[in-house]
Amino acid sequence: MSCTDAVFSSQSRGPPQDCRVPLKHLDYDYIGKCKDVKYLEKICTVLRSGDEGIYPHLIKFCEDHLEKLDPRSQVLRKEKPVSTAACLPNDEWIQIADELKKWQEETKANETSLKEQSMFDALVFENLPPVRGSNCSVPPCQASVKKVERTLSKHTLPRDYPEWDKFDVKKECEKLEGNVDKKDAPAMINQGHPKIKTEVDASLLTQQEKLLLANREKEKGNEAFRANDYEEAVAYYSRSISIKSAAAAYNNRAQAQIHLQHWHSAMGDCESVLELEPGNVKALLRRGTVYNHMGNFQMAVEDLRVVLREEPQNAAATKLILEIEKKMKECQPEQQSRGKEILIQEVEEKNDSDKTKAKETARPVEPSQPVGGEESSAAPVERGDMGNTQKKPHSRGDGGPHSEPNNSHHGHRRGKGASADKYRVTQESKEKVANGSGKRGYTASAPADSSRKDSPVGGKAGETVNLDAPCGALPPPLSRLKNEGNLLFKNGQFADALEKYSQAIQGFTDSGINSPEDLCILYSNRAACYLKDGNSQECIQDCTRALELQPFSIKPLLRRAMAYDSLERYRKSYVDYKTVLQIDTSVQAANDSVNRITRLLIEEDGPEWREKLPEIPMVPLSAQQHRREETPSAELLQARAEKAARDTERKAEVCFTAVKQEGNDFVKKGQYQDALGKYTECLKLKPEECAVYTNRALCYLKLDRFTEAKHDCDAALKVDPTNKKAFYRRALANRGLKDYLACSADLQEVLQQDPNVQEAEKELEEVTVLLRQSLANAFLAKPRRTVPITEVEGDEETPGTAQSESSPRGEEPINLQPTNAYEYGQALNAARCSGNTAGCAALLASTPPEKLPHFLSTQLDGSTISFIMQALDSHLLEKDPDLVYQHLNHLHAADRFSVVLMLLEKDERRHMTQLFEHLSAVQSAEFNKNDIQNLANKYI
Incomplete structure (x- = not known):
């Protein structure tokens, strides 16, 4: 248009x-x-x-x-038509069809699962309890009926004024109340729950459905537990367990049983949890609670200690264990009074308050040895009303009271200004105690255990305590005061014990005795009394005096550390604890305290907390001699040496095997250089291992390092003179070194040991041919080297030089026997300048291939390489292709070769390519086409 x-x-x-x-x-x-x-x-x-x-x-x-x-x-914008199978590639359309089919199958599976879920919900709706209210509950069916009745009820017409005048309010109210009583169903008072089945038949459900239903029943139990309806909670937990046993359901049911005080049922549930999950913290805590209510305090404490080891911050376990320990202390006097009858009684009683005090002090105590003696004393019976119920640290030392706080004293601590004046007693009480068996007596009537080291004071049980026992270098009066203080301390009378130690110290000072050991013990014992009463400042002073008398005494150090700890002077406490551990590492109290104080110092001072510490003194060896081990015997030393040798040999064997396997793996991958390093490490561990030498020789052969391969084979034959691998690989090395005669001898040795080695037989045939050729060449080469010497115009020709037979007349003669790189370069330049390729070929034929890089190191340039390639191609390739291959294999190792190779011109590269093409067409046992290709990659 x-x-x-x-x-x-x-x-x-x-x-x-x-x-x-x-x-x-x-x-x-x-x-x-x-x-x-x-x-x-x-x-x-x-x-x-x-x-x-x-x-x-x-x-x-x-x-x-x-x-x-x-x-x-x-x-x-254009509307895109709907894609059809014709619009899309076949693969994409198949993928879309598969996804649609998969979606259809998933939809059907979801419909099936929904149907099964409806059956599952019907099963759950069975035994559904009534709706819980505050005072009453109404069944769901009744509630629905009432709603329907209200909906269907008809509304009456409104009344007019005459009807309202006749309306009787009282009559209508009575009528209304009567209708309510007749029509409304009575409310169900929550006096008891309708019985819920505790078991559910889940045999037809899958494992996933069982797990879902069990969790649902457990959640119902949790809801009932939160509503304090423990019976219903137990019922639902039982339903959950009947469907699928789980530790959580058992644990929850145990807690509900504890609230219902069903101790045996709760114990069974806790045991079930521990069978499923040993070490479950909740189960241990609840079993400890059950043990507590059942009166088994020892088992309860064990369970709670396990809980606190796992969760140190568990408040419930901490509170419960304190309550149990308090109950155990209250029961302790009754248990001890059954077997021990040592009583401390006041003879003179003045008034009612003294009687009350005497009754409090007249309690059973355990007999013990004087604290200041040389032997270690037993832990005293401590009085709960003094707040000193701490554990005894495991330590050794110079004697003195052992019943010390373990880690902390913060609970019962007195002010810093406390002094020793409050411990003073009246003169009358002093006389009572000083007289020993006078006003106040100490009788030991409890049976003694002969196996214990801490025997009672006075010897055997049942005898009167001997307070006049000697104590070191102290005179009898001071020894008596010390023994009385020890006994009072052991009986928990720390104030009286402190007074006795103070009198002993004063008497020691007045008498002028020279015995620093005994005075140190007295100060240390009095420091223990101060520590027991919470007077940490006085304790530190006495411990310091004791350490001035006896440096590095373990007990004063430990007590001063505890006193510093109670005063929250953690840095000084840390230093004393570390000093104690230098003296004796077995003091568990010091180890625990160091760990605890370290955490506190890190929180307080940060990562540089060590820099803020005072200097920790170094403990001399003399103070550590009691911890030294005895000199071991010769037999023990020999046994240790043998064991160490066996361990070293075993470790070396394991390391050798691993390194050797790594070397073998490298050989399989063709990584021969890496394998060499591994085999060398093996030889350092085991120098006499023959297999390692032969394996390393194989790597040397693959890398054309024939001399090293021959040395390794020689070393292997020294270890094992009949090793076939060593003979065969040495034969290959000799062939690479052109020593055909030695190669033939090694191959014959291999065939003599095993005639079935086909590789050796084939190699022997090839080497025999090479040996004959080398002998023939050597025979033919001799006449060529005899060149007649002629005189030309009176000038003498230089010996060793001759005109090559292949050189035309007038060409400069070439030295075929150069001795160094300079002479070789002169001969090569002479041939190159005259274009005498035949002379160059003769020079190369007389040159060992491995020496060629050395001779050409100073004469290498592009024209020289091109001339050598022409000489090899035109003259030497037909006569000896193996020699040409060897020359090419060594030539690229010359200095500056890579630089010269980049500067070659086009014609020079063409000569090189032509040589490799001709060489690849030659059939030789020395090389193949792959070898030629690999070698050509280094040139072209």
Whole structure:
């Protein structure tokens, strides 16, 4: 359709109603110049409508121009047809079909699971308890009936005024109350729950459904437990356990049983949990609670200690164990009074208050040895009313009271200003105690255990305590005071004991005795009394005096550390505890306290806490002699040495095996250089291992290091003279070194040991041929070397030089026997300058391949390499291709070779490529095409 026709059509029809666009604007020139996006959209709409005709190219031109101006134009949007199998590739369509099929199967599976869930919900709805209220509960069925009745009840018409005048309020109220009584169902008072089945038949359910149902029943039990309805909680926990046994359900049911005081049932549930999960903290805590209520305090304490080891911050366990220990202390006097009858009685009683005090002090005590003696004393019976129920640290030392706080004294601590004046007693009480058996007597009637070291004071049980026993170098009066203080301390009378030790110290000072050991013990014992009463400041002073008399005495150090600890002077306490551990590492109290104080100091001072500590003194060896072990005997030393040797041998064997295996793995992968290192490590561990030498020789052969391979084979044959591998690999090394005669001898040795080794037989055939050729070449080479010497005009020719037979007349003679790199370079330059490739070939034939890089190190350039390639290709390749291969295999190792190779010209590279092509066409047992290709990659 032409433009004229379009104009005629437009005039006849008129412009479109929705887009008023002149016909002259529907043109390529106008559309190409137009920049108004909105107007272009109208033009594109008109063209697409077809009212002015269909012009596909013009429409495409308009759309492209509009896309350049506004790529996001809505007019450019086109509806994409629905994709069908014909629109998509076959693989994509198969993937879509598979996904649709998978979705259909999942939908069917979900429908099946929903049906099963409905059956599951019906099973759960069975035995559903009534709705719980505050005072009463109404069954769900009754509640629904009431709702229906209210809905269906008809409303009465409103009353008029005459009816309201006749309305009897009392009668209507009675009527209303009667209707309520008749129609409404009575409320069910919560006097007891309807019985809930404790077992659920879940035999038809899957494991996942059982787990879901068991968790649901357990949650119902938790809800009942939170509502303090423990019987219902037990019922639901039982239902959960009947479906699937779980430690959590048993634990929860045990807690509910504890609230119901069903101790035996709770104990059974705790045991069930510990069978499923040994060491379960909750089960141990609840079993400890049950033991406490059943009166088994010892078992309860054991369980609670396990809980505190796992969770030191468990408040419930801490509180419960304190209560149990308190009960045990209250029961302790009754248990001790059954077998021990040592009583401390006041003879003179003045008033009722003294009688009461005497009754309190007249309690059974355990007999013990004087604290200041040389033997270690037993733990005293401590009085609970004094607040000193701490454990005895495991320590050794100079004697003195042993019943000391373990870690902490914060619970019963006195003020810092306390002094010894409060411990003073009247003169009358002093006389009573000083007289021993006078006013107050000490009788030991309890049976003694002969196996114990801490025997009672006075010897055997049943005898009167001897307070006049000697104590070191102290005189009898002071020894008596010390013994009385020891006994009073052991009986828990710390104030009286402190007074006795003070009198002994004063008497010691007045008498002028020179015995620092005894005075140290007295100060240490009095410090223990101060520590027991919480007077930490006085304790520190006495311990310091004791340490001035006897440095590094363990008990004063330990007591001063505890006193510092109680005053929260943790740095000084840490130093004393560390000093104690230098003297004796077995003091458990010091170990525990160091760990605890370390955590406190880290929290207080941060990572640099050690820098803020005072200096820790070094304990001399003399103070540690009691911890030294005895000198071991010769038999013990020999046994230790043998054991150490066996351990060393075993470790070396394990290491040797591992390293050797790594080397074998490297060989399998073709990484021979790495394998060499591993085998060398093996030889350091076991120098006489034959297999390692042969394996390393194989690696040397693969790397063309024939000399090293031969040395390893020689070493292997020294260890095992009949080793076939060593002979065979030495033969290959000799072949690489051109020593065909030695190679033939080794191969014959291998075949003599085992004639079935085909590789050795094949090698022997090839080496025999090579040996014959080498002998023939040596025989033919001798006449060539005899060159006649002729005189030319009186000049003498230099010995060792001759004109090559292949050289034409007039060419400079070449030295075929150079002795160093300079002479070799002169001979090569002479041949290259005259173009004597045959002379160069003769020079190369007389040169060992391994010496070629050394001779060419100073003469290497592009023209020299090209000339050598021509000589090898034109003269030497046909005679001895193996020698050509060997020369090429060593030539690339020369200095500056890689630099010279990059500077070669095109013709020089062509000579090199031609040589490798000719060499690859040669059939040889020394190399194959792969070897030639690998070698060519280093040149081309």
